[in-house]
Amino acid sequence: MSARLTTHAPAVDRSMAADHRVVARWGWWAVVEHHIHRMRRYLVTLLVTGIGSPVVYLLGLGAGLGVLVDGGSGIEGVPYLTFIAPALVMSTVMLTSSQENTYGVFGGFKWFNTFTAMRLTPISPAQMAVGVQVAALLRVVPVIAFYLAALVLFGIADPLRALALLPVGLLLSVAFGFAVMAWVATQKDDRGQLSFIERFVVVPLTLFSGTYFPLDTLPGYLQPIGWISPLWHAAELGRWAMYGHVLSAARVATHVGFLLLVAAVGAWSSIRTFRRRLDE
Amino acid sequence: MGCRSVARVTEPVITARALTKRYGTLTAVDGIDFEIARGESFGFLGPNGAGKSTTMRMIAATSTRTDGELTVLGLDTNRHGPEIRAQLGIVPQGDLLDEELRVIDNLTVYGRYFGLPRSYVKQRAEELLDFAQLREKRTARVDGLSGGMKRRLTIARGLINNPQIMLLDEPTTGLDPQARHILWDRLFRLKEEGVTLVVTTHFMDEAEQLCDRLVVIDKGRIVAEGSPSSLIRHYSTREVLEVRFGSGRNADAAAHLAGIGDRHEVLPDRVLVYADNGEHALQAVVERGLDPVTSLVRRSSLEDVFLRLTGRSLIE
Numbered sequence: 001m002s003a004r005l006t007t008h009a010p011a012v013d014r015s016m017a018a019d020h021r022v023v024a025r026w027g028w029w030a031v032v033e034h035h036i037h038r039m040r041r042y043l044v045t046l047l048v049t050g051i052g053s054p055v056v057y058l059l060g061l062g063a064g065l066g067v068l069v070d071g072g073s074g075i076e077g078v079p080y081l082t083f084i085a086p087a088l089v090m091s092t093v094m095l096t097s098s099q100e101n102t103y104g105v106f107g108g109f110k111w112f113n114t115f116t117a118m119r120l121t122p123i124s125p126a127q128m129a130v131g132v133q134v135a136a137l138l139r140v141v142p143v144i145a146f147y148l149a150a151l152v153l154f155g156i157a158d159p160l161r162a163l164a165l166l167p168v169g170l171l172l173s174v175a176f177g178f179a180v181m182a183w184v185a186t187q188k189d190d191r192g193q194l195s196f197i198e199r200f201v202v203v204p205l206t207l208f209s210g211t212y213f214p215l216d217t218l219p220g221y222l223q224p225i226g227w228i229s230p231l232w233h234a235a236e237l238g239r240w241a242m243y244g245h246v247l248s249a250a251r252v253a254t255h256v257g258f259l260l261l262v263a264a265v266g267a268w269s270s271i272r273t274f275r276r277r278l279d280e
Numbered sequence: 281m282g283c284r285s286v287a288r289v290t291e292p293v294i295t296a297r298a299l300t301k302r303y304g305t306l307t308a309v310d311g312i313d314f315e316i317a318r319g320e321s322f323g324f325l326g327p328n329g330a331g332k333s334t335t336m337r338m339i340a341a342t343s344t345r346t347d348g349e350l351t352v353l354g355l356d357t358n359r360h361g362p363e364i365r366a367q368l369g370i371v372p373q374g375d376l377l378d379e380e381l382r383v384i385d386n387l388t389v390y391g392r393y394f395g396l397p398r399s400y401v402k403q404r405a406e407e408l409l410d411f412a413q414l415r416e417k418r419t420a421r422v423d424g425l426s427g428g429m430k431r432r433l434t435i436a437r438g439l440i441n442n443p444q445i446m447l448l449d450e451p452t453t454g455l456d457p458q459a460r461h462i463l464w465d466r467l468f469r470l471k472e473e474g475v476t477l478v479v480t481t482h483f484m485d486e487a488e489q490l491c492d493r494l495v496v497i498d499k500g501r502i503v504a505e506g507s508p509s510s511l512i513r514h515y516s517t518r519e520v521l522e523v524r525f526g527s528g529r530n531a532d533a534a535a536h537l538a539g540i541g542d543r544h545e546v547l548p549d550r551v552l553v554y555a556d557n558g559e560h561a562l563q564a565v566v567e568r569g570l571d572p573v574t575s576l577v578r579r580s581s582l583e584d585v586f587l588r589l590t591g592r593s594l595i596e
Binding site: 009010016018021026041114118119 | 368
């Protein structure tokens, strides 16, 4: 220690001052940078699940269930694997975004001190919320990329059309992400309720959003679950983009519009909660 | 104690008028007034729950005031939060470090929140690592650091934006004596560089060491204001005689102390006799036939000031 007691650099460098106007414009990106630093720690896990999950799902469902379904000539005129592939991509996106927005947001307030420390800087609550959402996208992009690679590799999709799933996936991630964030940000204590999102929202939505079978297969009274499910809207768009599932222009606009609406309402509500919670 | 009086009178960098914060029916800060000058080391001294931290949060513009006025660097805290925080270095009570990140990353990540260029933040983080004496811990994860190291890292982090004002909420609470002295040494450096320091503390020695001027705060109100030495002069005597007569006998013995020293104070475990000459007071006590079990003569401290002002001890 004794050798380190003196230091020549001044503790405060008067030649450089912080500019809040720069922060007002770019602060959200600093929030993303922080999350990238955090993600580095579990990069290996991300890679393993990113590569593993599409392979397992496509093999399992295609080689097993697909054979059974295709015996009856597929669904909507395409092989079963083609039918479910866009929806599988979207359900993985939904799961990834929900995880990032559950533990990233709750942890930001309670475990990692991220938001509480950002609060001591010129960063605004809105920039925190947006930053987390962009960081979630950074996690979602490789997940989609691995899936698309598998789809092309297995000959399920044409490369260019597969690529069209990317914007749909990003839109879904933002919409579902903000919706999850809006709720999680209101949670003050972890009493196990955080896992409800996966158990009682993500999984049921996957089952009732026309992922494994067309939505109209369900009895009429269950179909509204799909209509309010961001996953169904994204899956329909994905099918339209990937293999030309027939959708009118009005339907496409409705699906996109619904996802944008969920994103906007979720963002508004999240930011409001962040603002209140961070004003001590 | 070597506390300078404020020689340079410049424009205040922080001004509060009738500053009030209420949480529901609880009034945490009850209409306080103060001014802090540039380059000054200013302290809020008071027990836990006095309203010190709430005041600090309002200065940091992270807590909206309920009433009154508060400006920092000429800006209203309720309307210019980001602008104000860009010029502040905040050391919160709980550190709020990202414990899973490395020491160096905690500095750089935080620096970016002030809109500073990445290359600058990197260079600055290295300098601050030296300032905080954490060079050897550069790539260590924060959760493995000692309390004193974490505190120094938090101070280094608070300096990354070259703040004009440093806010330190209970800077040495929970640290062992050695860690406290290292920290004080760092804060002296800041003082020497002319950084305005605003400190809350419930430690007398800390207030006496660090503060040019302080306010004693109790139940949300300011009960006294001045330099540590002037407060001691004004509210206490030069020396204090502490005598213990054994449990149960203190109050009885105190009844026979009238006329010795300026006044006395009976605590559960001892009696404090305030006198300019403690030895003389002790002699007088013995001459009256009172036979203390132990006795101690010491200089008056802010603890005595607080006891005088509130009738209570600062640390319960």
